[in-house]
Structures are given as structure tokens and as C-alpha cells.
Amino acid sequence: MNVRDAYFSEIYKLVKNGEDIVIVSADLGAPSLDDFRKDFPHRFINIGIAEQNLLSVASGIALTGKHVIAWGLNPFPVTRAFDQMRVFMQDMNIPLTVVALNAGSCSAECGYTHMPIEDIAMVRTLSNIRIVNPSDEIISKSFAQDIVKTFKPTFIRFDKYIHDKYYDSNQIKLEKGFVVKSTGSDVAIITNGIFVNKxxxxxxxxxxxDIRYKLIDCFCLPVDEKALIDEIRKCKLIITI
Structure with missing residues (x-):
């Protein structure tokens, strides 16, 4: 199961168990959303290809106390709706979760318009918003479960081609923001998403x-800076990808 479907499958389970979650979509579906739309039609709202309206409608619903996911095709929920993200999620601190398919150049066949290479940089200017780029199913499921636990504005970007499980659920500490896969000390490789797979x-x-490396999967920003510095302190070389 890819990271997108792992996320929405977990959301389906949460709603089936009684959690008050609504998905607002900018005319985007997914195989893992088919059952959700069929079984919970009143919890899936398609507002069309209108990302500014996507964040506006989703924010309004979130203000009623529901857990809301705004689902769209990256980079448009960021680049077209940055003002809405800045006002609603940053300044008003509305706990909206923006979930976007496409990270980097994973949809290069669609042309430059569909390659979000600046979305992280843009959202990083909004210090109130968590940025998530999952590298495996377990991280995706963890953030799906977190939507009903932590009321934080969150931006999640999914690579299209990740179908792996690297971690156990007890290894993923969301407040830490990273997980260490290898324990070498020659080289620290800090990355996330599809690059972990590579x-x-x-x-x-x-x-x-004989390269003893430490792979640090930085799946969320911001991270626990002290813990990250402690991990890389003794490494001879640090590479970020």
C-alpha cells in the first residue's frame, strides 16, 4: 500500500470508529477514498478545482470543531492558496490538515506546473505549521491517527511511489520529528520521503x-533540534538530501 492510501485507509477506520472527520477535496480522489465516499458521503465534500476555496471551506468546517482534511494536488494547495494558508492556519491557528499528492518531481510527466519543488520552502515561512513528508506506511498511519489527538495546523505531502514499511509504530515519535534507521558514525545522511527509499x-x-552511515529520516519539520544535534555530533560528514 502506498503512503497516500495508508493514510486514508487509517482515516476510514477512525471515522468508522466514531471520530468526527471530514474530507474536503479539490476534485481529487484516490482508490483508498472510494469506500469512504460510499460509506460516509456526508463527510466528503468536493469543491472542484479551486484551492483557495478548498482551504476556506475546510477552515470554516474546522471552526465548528470537526477534524478536517483539505485534500488536493500539490503544489496548488500551497502556491495558489498561500494567502489562505497564511491567514487561516498560521495567523488564526486553525487546526486544519492540508494533504497534498505529489512531492518534488514525482509527477514530472505532467510538466513543470505539477512539480512542487518550492512548497516546503514556502510553508517553512509559516512557523506555526508542521510539514510532513512520510517515507513509509507507518509514518503515514501515525499522522492519520494524530489528527484526532493533536490540534495543530499540518501540511502533509505524499510522494507517489513509496510502498514500503521501514519502521514499527513504537519507533515513530511525532514530536521528535525524525527517526534513525542506521547507526554508523562516518556519514550522517539526513533526508525524507522517497530519498529514504533510494x-x-x-x-x-x-x-x-565500508561506509558506516547513519540514515536520519527527518519526516517532520520542525524537529527536536537538541535530539538531532546529539545524533549528528560525532559524525565526520553530514549530507542533507
């Missing part, structure tokens, strides 16, 4: 060259 694919090659 590092795993060259793991044997790194070992064959």
Missing part, C-alpha cells in the same frame, strides 16, 4: 565500500 536501495553498495 538510500535503502544502495545500502549494500555502501556497506561494500
Amino acid at each position: 538510500i535503502h536501495k544502495i545500502e549494500d553498495e555502501l556497506k561494500s565500500k
Whole structure:
């Protein structure tokens, strides 16, 4: 199951168990949303390809006390609706979760307009908003469960081609913001999303060259800075991807 479907499958379970969650979509579906739309039609609202309206409607519903997910195609919920994100999520601190499909160049076949290479940089200017880029199903499910526990404005971006499980649920500490996969001290590799998968694919090659590396999956910003510094303090080289 890819990270997007892992997330929405977990949301379905939460709603089935009685949680008050609403999904507002900018004309975007997903296989994992088919059952949700069928079983909870009053909890799925399609407002069309109108990302500014997406955040406005979702924020209004969130103000009634519901847990709301605004679901759209990246980069548009950020680039087209940045003013709404800035006012509603940053300044008004509305606990809206913006979930966007596409990270980086994973939809390059659609052209430059569909390659969100600046979305993290833009949202980082809004210090009140968590930024999440999951690298596996467990992290996706953890943030789905967190929507009913933590009332924080959150932006989640999904890579299209991640279908892996690297962690156990007890390894993922959302408030920490990162998880360490390897424990070498020569090189610290700090990355997230699809790049975690790519590092795993060259793991044997790194070992064959006797490169002792520490892979730090920085799945959420901001992170626990002290804990991160402690992890990299003794490493000889630090690489960020």
C-alpha cells in the first residue's frame, strides 16, 4: 500500500470508529477514498478545482470543531492558496490538515506546473505549521491517527511511489520529528520521503565500500533540534538530501 492510501485507509477506520472527520477535496480522489465516499458521503465534500476555496471551506468546517482534511494536488494547495494558508492556519491557528499528492518531481510527466519543488520552502515561512513528508506506511498511519489527538495546523505531502514499511509504530515519535534507521558514525545522511527509499536501495553498495552511515529520516519539520544535534555530533560528514 502506498503512503497516500495508508493514510486514508487509517482515516476510514477512525471515522468508522466514531471520530468526527471530514474530507474536503479539490476534485481529487484516490482508490483508498472510494469506500469512504460510499460509506460516509456526508463527510466528503468536493469543491472542484479551486484551492483557495478548498482551504476556506475546510477552515470554516474546522471552526465548528470537526477534524478536517483539505485534500488536493500539490503544489496548488500551497502556491495558489498561500494567502489562505497564511491567514487561516498560521495567523488564526486553525487546526486544519492540508494533504497534498505529489512531492518534488514525482509527477514530472505532467510538466513543470505539477512539480512542487518550492512548497516546503514556502510553508517553512509559516512557523506555526508542521510539514510532513512520510517515507513509509507507518509514518503515514501515525499522522492519520494524530489528527484526532493533536490540534495543530499540518501540511502533509505524499510522494507517489513509496510502498514500503521501514519502521514499527513504537519507533515513530511525532514530536521528535525524525527517526534513525542506521547507526554508523562516518556519514550522517539526513533526508525524507522517497530519498529514504533510494538510500535503502544502495545500502549494500555502501556497506561494500565500508561506509558506516547513519540514515536520519527527518519526516517532520520542525524537529527536536537538541535530539538531532546529539545524533549528528560525532559524525565526520553530514549530507542533507
